[in-house]
Amino acid sequence: MDQQWNVPSIIFLDVDGVVNTNPHIHQTKRMGLPTSSHYIQLPEDTLMRLKRIVMRTGAILIMSSSWRLGYCGSLPSKSYLNLNAQLAGYGMQLSGWTPRSSTGSRGQEIQNWLNAYMDLYGLTMCPPYIIIDDSIKDIVEYHRGHIIKTTLSQGLTDETTVIAINLLQKHRKAVEAV
Template identity: 30%
Template sequence: RRQHAKGKRPVIDMSTVSKAAHSYLLSAENARIVFLDIDGVLHPTLLASQQRHTLRQRQEFCQAHNLARLLRETRARVVLCSSWRLYVESRARVEALLQDLDLPPILDVTPSNALGSRGGEIIDWLVSATSQQNLSMPQWVVLDDQALPDLAATGASKHHVRPSPAQGLTEQDVQVAIQQLMEPCSNKPEFRYHHNRLLRVFWRLWGL
């Protein structure tokens, strides 16, 4: 699923939550975050490995209209959790898509942690983003066609909307995501516990 980004220049810094994200969480009356995967969400996973370049270009982002509906109806902001965030060119294509749809730009990207766990990276972002100034946990949802066991381990599976990789994001998925984003979030204590557990695993692996 990452082969589309081979040979691309890596994004330099994903280690901290952006100032824009902190500003948004501070100022927004009802902050809402969509953690966005790309392959299997904005287009079927098959396109990520499609050899015919013209076909891939024609159908890439074919489900973007459903993402646009979700973001407009909830006024949520995008935090990119896809492997597309790792490369300048790939991330620029997502930025261009949002601009073409007249949507706000990417708010931030999730960090790349040592364990390589997407669920763990999302947890890291949420904890880091809300730790400073003791901010409230935003309402949030993850759009990802892969299993995210770290979210399940914290009891946060309801935040994960999992499109079929053969179809990508559907209208039904969007409706589920809208309902989730309109509910208050109450998982902050569990996330802090799980975040600390991830850190202990990291320290043990590196002998710290």
């Protein structure tokens, strides 16, 4: 085993369509509560599913959602802070966000983050990672085999939770076998 053994697995996390769903947004509106990403309270069921993935895999969370945008330089957005505060209530935390690229391709942004991470830690292999997202058209060409596709109407389900755990564990075993 080389340095990869101590490298955590990574989950690149979208928010809308993963932990926030259209039915939840509509229900929140009907209740007269804020639906802005700065203030919305996310549903417990999807947050508990995310926690299950993190607890089973030991992965860190990197925000790849548009919720990360709006930061100025190294400062996180209000939406990032809102999500991180809610994750803390479930024993989780964000470890960062993907950089914004000139192309706007989230697949490229995730790849840029991975490249910088590997350079920072002197890694020769990409760490185990998955991407959980409902909109994958700009991601799939860069990260085929690492994507868990969700839907805006359902978000993270019991089924996609199991798939995410299994896929991340598969990638972890592949790295450890080298």
